Amino acid sequence: MRQLFSRFLGDETGATAIEYSIIAVGISIVIVTAVNGIGTALKVPFNTVSTSLK
Secondary structure (H helix, E strand, O other): OHHHHHHHHHOOOOHHHHHHHHHHHHHHHHHHHHHHHHHHHHHHHHHHHHHHHO
């Protein structure tokens, strides 16, 4: 049992997957923030064009 527990603690095969998922979460947060900011900035020009076309 002690050997099994020691082997479990020494196993790092899942660490890479966890690191990649943390990187993916960070990138997705940056993308969502950027898209939200761009959407807010473009709202006024699109409303102006929409009003002028009516």
